[in-house]
Amino acid sequence: MEAQLIYIGLAAAFGIFMAWGIGANDVANAMATSVGSKALTIRQAIFVAAVFEFLGAVLAGGGVTATIRQEIVDVDHFTDRVELLVYGMLASLLAAGTWLLIASRKGWPVSTTHSIVGAIVGFAAVGIGVEAVQWPKVGTIVMSWVISPLTAGIIAFLIFTSVQRLILRQEDPLAKAKRYVPFYIFFAAFTVTLVTILKGLTHVGLNVSTGTSYLIATAIAASIAIAGAIVIRRIQPVRKLDKKQHFYTVERVFGVLMIVTACSMAFAHGSNDVANAIGPVAAVIAVAQSGVVGSKAALPIWVLVLGGVGIVIGLATFGRRVIATVGEKITQLTPSRGFAAELAAATTIVIASGTGLPISTTHTLVGAVLGVGMARGIEAIDLRVVGRIFASWLITVPAGALLSIIFFYFLKAVLP
Amino acid sequence: MLTSPCNKPGPRGNVAVQDQLSGNFEMANLLANIFGSSPVMPLEKHVDIAYRCTRELVGFFEAAIAGNWEEARAIRNVIEELEHEADDLKKEIRLHLPKSLFMPVPREDLLELLLVQDKMANRTKDVSGLVLGRKMRIPPEISDKFLEFVQRCVDAAKQARKSVRELDELFTAGFRGAEVSLVSSMIEDLDKIETDTDDLQAELRAALYAVEGGMEPVNVIFLYRVIELTGEIADMAERVGRRLELLLSH
Numbered sequence: 001m002e003a004q005l006i007y008i009g010l011a012a013a014f015g016i017f018m019a020w021g022i023g024a025n026d027v028a029n030a031m032a033t034s035v036g037s038k039a040l041t042i043r044q045a046i047f048v049a050a051v052f053e054f055l056g057a058v059l060a061g062g063g064v065t066a067t068i069r070q071e072i073v074d075v076d077h078f079t080d081r082v083e084l085l086v087y088g089m090l091a092s093l094l095a096a097g098t099w100l101l102i103a104s105r106k107g108w109p110v111s112t113t114h115s116i117v118g119a120i121v122g123f124a125a126v127g128i129g130v131e132a133v134q135w136p137k138v139g140t141i142v143m144s145w146v147i148s149p150l151t152a153g154i155i156a157f158l159i160f161t162s163v164q165r166l167i168l169r170q171e172d173p174l175a176k177a178k179r180y181v182p183f184y185i186f187f188a189a190f191t192v193t194l195v196t197i198l199k200g201l202t203h204v205g206l207n208v209s210t211g212t213s214y215l216i217a218t219a220i221a222a223s224i225a226i227a228g229a230i231v232i233r234r235i236q237p238v239r240k241l242d243k244k245q246h247f248y249t250v251e252r253v254f255g256v257l258m259i260v261t262a263c264s265m266a267f268a269h270g271s272n273d274v275a276n277a278i279g280p281v282a283a284v285i286a287v288a289q290s291g292v293v294g295s296k297a298a299l300p301i302w303v304l305v306l307g308g309v310g311i312v313i314g315l316a317t318f319g320r321r322v323i324a325t326v327g328e329k330i331t332q333l334t335p336s337r338g339f340a341a342e343l344a345a346a347t348t349i350v351i352a353s354g355t356g357l358p359i360s361t362t363h364t365l366v367g368a369v370l371g372v373g374m375a376r377g378i379e380a381i382d383l384r385v386v387g388r389i390f391a392s393w394l395i396t397v398p399a400g401a402l403l404s405i406i407f408f409y410f411l412k413a414v415l416p
Numbered sequence: 417m418l419t420s421p422c423n424k425p426g427p428r429g430n431v432a433v434q435d436q437l438s439g440n441f442e443m444a445n446l447l448a449n450i451f452g453s454s455p456v457m458p459l460e461k462h463v464d465i466a467y468r469c470t471r472e473l474v475g476f477f478e479a480a481i482a483g484n485w486e487e488a489r490a491i492r493n494v495i496e497e498l499e500h501e502a503d504d505l506k507k508e509i510r511l512h513l514p515k516s517l518f519m520p521v522p523r524e525d526l527l528e529l530l531l532v533q534d535k536m537a538n539r540t541k542d543v544s545g546l547v548l549g550r551k552m553r554i555p556p557e558i559s560d561k562f563l564e565f566v567q568r569c570v571d572a573a574k575q576a577r578k579s580v581r582e583l584d585e586l587f588t589a590g591f592r593g594a595e596v597s598l599v600s601s602m603i604e605d606l607d608k609i610e611t612d613t614d615d616l617q618a619e620l621r622a623a624l625y626a627v628e629g630g631m632e633p634v635n636v637i638f639l640y641r642v643i644e645l646t647g648e649i650a651d652m653a654e655r656v657g658r659r660l661e662l663l664l665s666h
Contacts, residue, residue, distance in 0.1 A: 028447075029447050032447075032448070109447075164589070164590045164592070164593075168588060168589045168590060168593065169589050169590065169592045169593020169594060169595070170593060170594060171594045172594075173589075173594070243582070243585055244585075244598060245585055245588075245589070245594065245595050245598070247585055247588045247589075325448075326447060326448045328448075329448035329449070329451065330447075330448045330451055332451045332454055333451070334588070336588070362447060365447070366447065366450060369450065373518060375590070376520035376590045376591065377520075377590065378451070378518075378520075379454035379455070379456055379519060379520070379587055380451065380452035380453060380454045380455065380517050380518070380519050381450055381451065381452060381517070381518040381519075382449065382450055382451070382452035382514075382516055382517060382518075383516045383517070383518050384514075384516045385449045385450045386450050389447070389450065
């Protein structure tokens, strides 16, 4: 009996530790573009992130959490030795959290998704046996790591090209911006809302028909777009800071759009990354409570809430400083560029969350920025750094696995 | 937002930020570091320095013609300082444009633009040095025409500056569309000004030819050289326009 409580307690503790780390580190990538382009102040960014990360985690985080909890390891291999699954999941959490700390301290790029997946595969393959891992699923996940930055890049390229054709290259870009940006706002809100309703809400117990989903998404998106249009109408050119083409004011119009995409990005990030902290916790709790590994066990919603809260706390305590520092450096991502990258990344991530695929939000965002760069939207991209970031998973996955194996054997010896 | 020239940052290296707060920042900075230091603002700043250097030439020649060599020396010091500033900035820009930088326009074209901008300041320094060193006497018969010529060359440099300072807007628009037409017409104006300087130079040489008989031969030769060098400032300005056109054609 007490073993059960110990497990759940440990799982919750490690899970919150991990969620805190995610909030402190990763969220900055999602929000820094908005702060850097002055679409939001830091305080507003923290508030937006807190609200939407939490919403994303709770409303749309179920799919990826289910994957991490039970679709990487084959739960049938644990039927007669459930406590090994518990040790393994606890070990994975510890491993991923530890790696997060080490890599951050050293300044290496770290993806929480890569570490947790590597950790789980590690303990299962080595600690139990190669058959304990569902390799086809793992293969799909690894493929999604390659496809998501590509997809985000292509979407960002298309979005930004349309912005150039419709607005930036026109005779009177300010008038065109005021006319078209509300449509982009509609598109952004519609896409994120629709994908969430269609794919994500099932894990919260809500089942909405396809037709109704489209209606709801359209309604929500339309109201946001109209609100945006009203704010945009009020924006007037500032003579001192504008040259002939009024690009300064055009960027301010895009700034309104960027607030919407910032919310989308926070939502998307919460939906995909909460699972990195909460997935293993959910596995432990399911086993500890029932004593059986039932893959049909429903995901208790309070677990998602726990993850969301952890992320928000991490964001509020540490994330503030990280956002400020990163925001200062990515000033090249003016709103007309930033929104394209964020929207592309958010859309890709939300689709992945809906499909239950854990992807790296950082890689996706970098892919999106590259897409904007290919459309000649970024003044200077350092390809060496991009290469380093994309190659980082070669270190993160093995590191996570190794640490997880070590912790697994340690816990196996120490715990009841 | 940050398209205003005064808000954009200057050249920066890709070194991870050393802060005492936490190592967390270094990781986050890796995402931020995918943005290399953009050469746009530094290029605009450089052409501004080059123009301000050239602008001093009018006051310099006025002092020289009046025989006020103290004043001329003071102005020449200013010219030298500005030319050094331009050189330093040029070197910094080159340092921060590694081959690994991915930009909407070719790196070589930007470096070529930088080079000809810099030559405007170089010629200015050469001319003023030559005149000051020989305490060159400019015959009163041609002094009015001479000043008109110098002013027109400085106008060419000013127009070059105006065109280059549209670079950030060009980048925003992605080097197509209405902004390109705007800059093209600026470059056309630049060409017209340079043609003016060619005409004025021809007239000036004719005027000098008319009075050279009564002057000391060595001085006359150097006077022709000074006219030639000053004309080259306008030539460099016109080449700035050509380089910009090349960027627009991508």
